[in-house]
Amino acid sequence: MNNKLSKKILNKIEHKKIKLKSKLFFSIKYYIFWILVLFAMVMLSFLFTSLFSHIQQIDFSIADKVSGGKFYHFMLFFPYSLLFLLIIVFIISIENFFHTKYAYRIEIKTIFLTIFFSALVISGFLILFADTNKIEETLQKGSFGIYHSGHLRRKQMWVQPENGLLAGSIISLTDDMKNFDFIDFSGKIWSIDISNFKENDILILNTSKYISLYGELQDSEGFKVCIIQEWEKKKTFQKNERNYFKLRSNKCN
C-alpha cells in the first residue's frame, strides 16, 4: 500500500481509536422496525376483531335510540383507537422504509396495505376461531387508554335506568335469588329486584361477568328486572331483544 489517502485514513483510525460498530447494534436497529410492524399488525388485528365483533353484537335500532340518535351513536361507536393505531402503523411503515436494509425496494403504500390487510385476515380468523370477548378484555386491561375511554363511552350508553336499561356486573347475589347488588358501568350501585326473573336466565347470572338488564326504575337505587342478558350477546339474541324493546313501555309484562 503506497497510497497516501489510505495511509492517512488508516492512521486516523489507529490514532483516534475508531472502532467498528457491533453487529448486534445493527441487528437491533433493523429488526426493531420489523418487530414493530409485527406488533402493530397484531394490535390492529385485535382492534379489527373487537370492532367486527362489536358490529356483530350490536343492535343498531336499539343503539341509535339509547345513544340519542345516529350521529351520537356514530361518535360513540367510531373507533378512534383504530384511527390512532393506523397512524402509528403508517409512521412505522415509513420508518421501516427508510431505515431497514431492503424495505426501500417496496413502495410505502405496499408495506402499509400489507399490514392493513394482513390484520384484516388475522382478525377474520380470530372472529371465527377465538374468544373475542377475551381479546376485548385484554385490550381494556392493557394500557391502551384511547381504546379504553372509547369502550367506556359505549358502555355508559347502556346505563339509562330511566329508559329501562342498565348494564354492568353483579356484586353479590342473595341466597333466595330474589335480589342482587349490582354496579353499573358508570360506577353506581343498585339493588336489583329479580322477582320476575325467569329461571332459564339463572345461567347468565352465574356465568356472565357483565350483563344487561331490561326493566323499570323503582327508586333512586332500585331497579326491577324483566329480562337479563349477557353483555356480549350472540347475534341470535338480538331479534328478541329488539322486539322486547319496541313492545315494552317501561313496564315489565
Add this chain to the structure above:
Amino acid sequence: MNKLTDNQLIKKTLYEDKEFFGFLIERYEKKMKRYIRRMTSFSNNDVDDLMQDIFIKIYQNLNDYDQKLSFSSWLYRIAHNLIIDDYRKKTSRKRDFKIDIDDNFFENIQNDTKIEKTTENNFHRVYIEKALSEIGGKYRDVIILYYFEEKNYREISDILKKTENTVATLLSRAKKQLRIKINDLTNKNYEQ
C-alpha cells in the same frame, strides 16, 4: 491483493487486519473522488476531507454491510448521504455546479434527451453543464449516477434508497427537465 474481491477484503478487514481496508480505499479512491467532484464544487482540500469522512464511516459500519448488496452500491449510498449533508452545510447545491462532460456522456445524453444535434457541440456542452446546474438536486443525482457513474436502475435504487420504479420516474423527469432547460438556453442564444 487486486485479485481479492470486495467481499473478501471486507472479511479480511473484519476478521484479520484492518490494514486490508486500505486496499478497498485504493480500489475506490479515484471513483469516489470523481463522484464527489461531479456532485459538488468543493476545493481539493474539501474533497480530501470528505473522502476521509466517507471511508471512515464505511469502516465504522462494515458490520452493517450486507453481501446481497454490491459493495460499490453501499459505498455510493453512504458517500451520497455524506456529500449531501456536507454540501448542505457548506453551500446551496445549485450554486457553482461544474461538471466535466466527456464525449461518451455527451453522446448518451444527446440521444436520450432527444436534444437537437447540431455541429455546435461545444455550445451544447456548455448548455448541458448549465442545465445540469439548474435542474433539481434529486434529478441531477440520478443523471450523475446513471450517465456518469454508469449505474443501472437497481444500483441507483440501492444507492438512493428508492424503488426502481421511482428511479425510472425520476430519470425520465430529469431528462425531460434537462431537455427543456437546454432548449430554453439554445433559444435564448439564438435570440441574442
